[in-house]
Amino acid sequence: MSIFVAQDTRLLIQGMGRMGQFHCGLSQEFGTEVVAGIAPGKAGLTLQGVPIFESVRDAVRETGANTSVVFVPGPFAADAVLEAVAAGIGLVVAVTEFIPVRDMLRVCHAISGSGSRLIGPNCPGLLSPGEKIRIGISPSSIFRAGEVGVVSRSGTLTYESVNQLSKLGIGQSTCIGIGGDPIPGTNFIDVLDAFEKDPATRAVVMIGEIGGSAEEEAAEFVSSEMSKPVAAFIAGRTAPPGKRMGHAGAIISGGSGAAIDKLQALEKAGIAVAESPAEIGKTLRQAAGL
Amino acid sequence: MNVHEYQAKALLREYGVEVPVGKLAMSAEEAEAAASEIGGTVAVKAQIHAGGRGKGGGIKVVKTPADARSAAAAMLGSRLVTPQTDVEGKLVRRVYVEAGTQIDRELYFAILVDRSTQNVVVLASTEGGVEIEAVAAETPEKILTVQVDPLVGLSDYQVRNLGLDLGLEGKQAASLVKLGQALYRLFVEKDCSQVEVNPLVVSGDSVIALDCKLNFDDNALFRHPDIRELRDLDEEDAREAEASDYDLSWVSLEGNIGCMVNGAGLAMATMDIIKLYGGSPANFLDVGGGVTPEGATRAFRLILADPNVKAILVNIFGGIVRCDVIAEGVIEAARSIGLKVPLVVRLDGTNAEQGRKMLEESGLDIVSAKGMADAAEAVCKVARG
Secondary structure, three states: OOOOOOOOOEEEEEEOHHHHHHHHHHHHHHHOOEEEEEEOOOOOEEOOOOEEEEHHHOOOOOOOHOOEEEOOOOOOOOHHHHHHHHHHOOOEEEOOOOOOOHHHHHHHHHHOOOOOOEEEOOOOOOEEEEEEEEEEEOHHHHEEEEEEEEEEEHHHHHHHHHHHHOOOOEEEEEEEOOOOOOOOOOOHHHHHHHHHOOOOOOOOOEEEEEEHHHHHHHHHHHHOOOOOOOOEEOOOOOOOOOOOOOOOOOOOOOOOOHHHHHHHHHHOOOEEEEHHHHHHHHHHHHHOOO | OOOOHHHHHHHHHHHOOOOOOOOEEEOOOHHHHHHHHHOEEEEEEEOOOOOOHHHOOOEEEEEHHHHHHHHHHHOOEEOOOOOOOOOEEEOOEEEOOOOOEOOEEEEEEEEEEOOOOOOEEEEEOOOOOOOHHHHHHHHHEEEEEEEEEOOOOOOOHHHHHHHHOOOOOOOHHHHHHHHHHHHHHHHHEEEEEEEEEEEEEOOOOOEEEEEEEEEHHHHHHHHHHHHHHHOOOOHHOOHHHHHHHHEEEEEEEOEOOOOEEEEEHHHHHHHHHHHHOOOEEOOOEEOOOOOHHHHHHHHHHHHOOOOOOOOOEEEEEEEOOHHHHHHHHHHHHHHHHHHOEEEEEEEEEEHHHHHHHHHHHOOEEEEOOOOOHHHHHHHHHHHHO
C-alpha cells in the first residue's frame, strides 16, 4: 500500500515533450498505468502508446485519469496545476522547477479545500516500489519494496538515502519528494501524518535542508503526534547565510532557516539525526531497530 | 535579484510612494552638481548591494555642494566594508545624492512571503533605522505582523490598524495607508520577494521612504524585462554570474576543495561531509538535471579557474543526470585545460558503470571512490597534500 495514491492510479502526463515522454516510458516500464498525455497541438496523436489530448478536461472524460504529473515549463506550470484540479484530478505532482512564488501562492490558496493534493513543485515526485507506482523522475532501479517511508525536500538526497536503505536490505513503502521551493503544495507534516496512519509504513526517513522553518514544525508534529520512529538528515550545515543554495527555498535569511536551529528542534523531538549524509540508512536502521 | 537603492527608489516613485528628491552621480563633480541643484543639506550615499552602509562610512550628510564633492570623492573608487559585506568590502562605483529630510521618528516597514502560512506578510516596527534581525532577537514584541491572503490582497483597515499600533495620528496614518497599498501593489505586480523600507521616517504629516531594499523573484524575471535590465553584474561574484549563464547553480566559498555535484541537496550534503572529514569546500555547485557534456565541461573549467583549489570532488548520483555524460565533460575539460590537482570521483545511479569505465580508460589520474564517505575522506586527504 502507498500513501496518497492507490492501485487504481491512472496517470496523466501534462507536458508530453522530450522529458515528459522519456519519463512516461520509465513509469510504464515500472508498471504504472499511464492513460493519457497533454501536448499542445498534438491532440489525436499517440506518443509512447498513450493518447494525447488538448485539455485535461478531455483527457479525464475519455480515459478516467485520476492522477497527473506536470512537466510543463515554469511560466505555464501554475495554469497546468489549476487546470488539473479543476478537472477533478485528485493528486497532482509538479516536477517543474522555476515556478514564480507569486504563482504558487495563488495556486496553494486556490486549491485548498478542493480535495485535491499537490506534491511539489521542483520535486522528483512519488514512488511506491510495492505498488509499482512511479510518478515523476526517480531512478526506479535503486528502490526496493518494504516498510520505510521517505520524505525529502531534495531529489538527489532522496536517491542517496533510498540507495543506502536498499543496500542495507531495508525496503521502502512510499518515497515522496516534496520539493525544494519555498511554497510547496504538500509539506513534511502532511506526509508524516499520512505515514503515521499508513499500516504499510513502520518507520520514516525525513530529509530536510536549510531555509524556512518546515523542519522545526515537522519536529513538533513528530514529538506530539507520531508513534513511529523517525530518522533525519539536514543538508546545509556549512552553507553561508544569504546565499540561495541551488533550491529556491534553500536560503538562510533574516536570521532564520539555519541548519543548527533545525538540528536542535529535531533532537529535542527525539528524532535520530544522521551526522553524515553517508549514514542516513544506518541511522534509520538503528532508530527503527531493523 | 537585488537592485541598488537609487533603482528601488525610482520604482517606489513610479508607484506613488513618497521618497526624497535624489540624483545619481558617477563622479565627484556630478555629486557636487547634484547637491547644488537639490539645494540645502544632502545625504551622499554609496550605491552597493549591501546593507549597513552607514556603519561603514557609506552615508555622509553634508551642508554644501563642496562637501558633497569631497564626500563623493572619498567614497568613489574605494572599497566599502559594512557588517553585511566580507572583509574586502565592495567597490563603490556610484553615489546617490539625496535631499535631507526632517526626521521626527524612524519606523520599519516590509513586505515578504511567509513560508509557513503561505501568505504575504506585512511587517512593521517602531524600531526603525536599526537592523531588524536584532530587534527580532531582542524585542520580538516590537515587530508587528499582518497576514495577507494573496487571493484577497491587502485591505486598508489592516494598514490603518498597523498605523494605530505604530502610534501614527491623523494624516500620518492616512499617509501610511497610501504607502502600504503602493508598496503592496509593487510587491505583487513586479514579483518581489522582499520590499523593505528601513527607515520609514515620519516627517510632519507624511511617512517617507528614506531607504529601501527590493529583491525580486528570479523565477519571475521572464515577465519583467524592465526589472531584468536593472541587474548590475559588477555587484555579483564573477563566477556565480558566469555559472548562471550556463544554468549552473554556483556559490563561491573560501575553502580549497572544488565540488561538482548534481542536485542542490546532494551538493549541500557534499559540502557538509567534506567539513566532517576536516576539509573545506571551495564552492557549492549543482549542475542540475538537464546537464549536457558541454555544461559539465564548463562547470569543471569554473572549478579549475579557482587558484585556491587543491583538489576536486565530483559526486554524482545519477537520476535524470547520466553518469556517462558527466564523465565525458570531466574528461574533455581535464584534457583541454590540463588537470593539475588531484581528482576524486564518485559515480552512482544511472549509467555509473559506463561512466567509471570511461574515466578509467581516459588515462587521467583519477581516484575512483565508492560512496560519499569514501569520496570525502579521499579528497580531504589529497587536499591536505
